[in-house]
Amino acid sequence: EAGVVQSPRYKIIEKKQPVAFWCNPISGHNTLYWYLQNLGQGPELLIRYENEEAVDDSQLPKDRFSAERLKGVDSTLKIQPAELGDSAVYLCASSSSGTGGYRDTQYFGPGTRLTVL
């Protein structure tokens, strides 16, 4: 079974430029997450999708960040314009959510390391 796929793996841009990250979750996983991982820190949730609906985007800085998950499969996270402080690793994860509060495991992709100069 293929894991979560992310691209690109590395991205270097100048500040104020736009950037986009792509994620393809594990086949059949209806829940998709984007996390931000700063150097030396644990990941922090940015946004969670259930199918194509963003059900938790409370931590997403909406002035410059946006995300979409068309057709409830692949997802794209965009930053426009990027700032120096956005340098970090952006992780995508997916899970197969059950019903009745069943807690499913999140599977992570390798991440995209963004450097803003």
Add this chain to the structure above:
Amino acid sequence: GNSVTQMEGPVTLSEEAFLTINCTYTATGYPSLFWYVQYPGEGLQLLLKATKADDKGSNKGFEATYRKETTSFHLEKGSVQVSDSAVYFCALSDLGGAQKLVFGQGTRLTINP
């Protein structure tokens, strides 16, 4: 809100040493608890999990027991190997199937031959 606190790193041990990485949590209700591992250049991988009090998660020689009375989920391994060198993250997931993982800051482990 929910939070996870891990012992500060980095941790350096010799091969075959005993490992303990402490993890305590603060949460309402009864969260699920996880240990994830991040090898150099790779994504986070689930190492083990426990979903209720007194459960013991285990994998690859690692173990952790969900202790509700001490709100802890310490990671242990009896004899570490060089290949265990990685960053280890403790995390919790809140109740209700919301699946929002809250991570600790991570502990970098280096095993010397």
